Amino acid sequence: MKALESLYRGFRFRSRLEARWAVFMDAMGVRFEYEREAYDLDGMYYLPDFWLPEVKAHLEIKPESPTDEEEEKMRRLVAHTKRPGYICIGPPEVPDNTSSYDEGALVFIWDDDENGQRVGSDFGYQWCECPHCHRCELQFDGRADRISCNCPTSAHGDKGYNCKSERLVAAYTKSKSYRFEPSAHNL
Numbered sequence: 037m038k039a040l041e042s043l044y045r046g047f048r049f050r051s052r053l054e055a056r057w058a059v060f061m062d063a064m065g066v067r068f069e070y071e072r073e074a075y076d077l078d079g080m081y082y083l084p085d086f087w088l089p090e091v092k093a094h095l096e097i098k099p100e101s102p103t104d105e106e107e108e109k110m111r112r113l114v115a116h117t118k119r120p121g122y123i124c125i126g127p128p129e130v131p132d133n134t135s136s137y138d139e140g141a142l143v144f145i146w147d148d149d150e151n152g153q154r155v156g157s158d159f160g161y162q163w164c165e166c167p168h169c170h171r172c173e174l175q176f177d178g179r180a181d182r183i184s185c186n187c188p189t190s191a192h193g194d195k196g197y198n199c200k201s202e203r204l205v206a207a208y209t210k211s212k213s214y215r216f217e218p219s220a221h222n223l
Contacts, residue, residue: 043217053127054085054097056211060128061086063207064163064172068095077112084113084121091173091184093120101125102142107157114144114155122161122174128211131162131178131199141174162199170203 039051049055162178168187178199190196
């Protein structure tokens with residue numbers, strides 16, 4: 037099935053799914069730049085969906101689990117830019133949290149370890165909100181105490197799970213119910 041282009045906030049998104057994530061990020065106050073820059077990664081062309089300037093990370097949106105080639109593109113991008121890259125799979129939805137270790141966003145992180153430079157990856161990243169300053173970021177298992185805002189942490193060490201805050205749930209709801217303008221390409 038061909039992706040349905042969607043207009044939102046003056047942007048022509050290549051898919052309705054990308055546009056829904058843009059609505060979600062707007063509702064949470066997450067600044068983004070859509071298709072900011074293309075990369076030639078050793079002969080592999082890549083145009084990431086979003087750049088998140090406040091956290092200095094790339095964000096890719098996929099309707100289903102990424103293919104090996106799609107993962108390789110993100111791995112190469114992270115190695116090239118030395119910035120994290122996230123792949124969100126499917127539409128913006130409130131996480132069920134029964135076992136978020138096998139769901140949520142896939143992250144690729146540059147690691148400059150003692151054995152040389154490499155890119156590591158992990159699953160289970162969820163959007164979460166700092167209960168103090170309300171900054172929203174992707175963090176492992178929705179652990180808001182790891183958000184880069186430097187606010188006081190909870191009494192739970194590095195946990196402070198907050199992936200279902202009232203504001204996050206409202207943003208998920210808004211992204212799901214948002215009605216997009218018809219694109220001239222879709223008529």
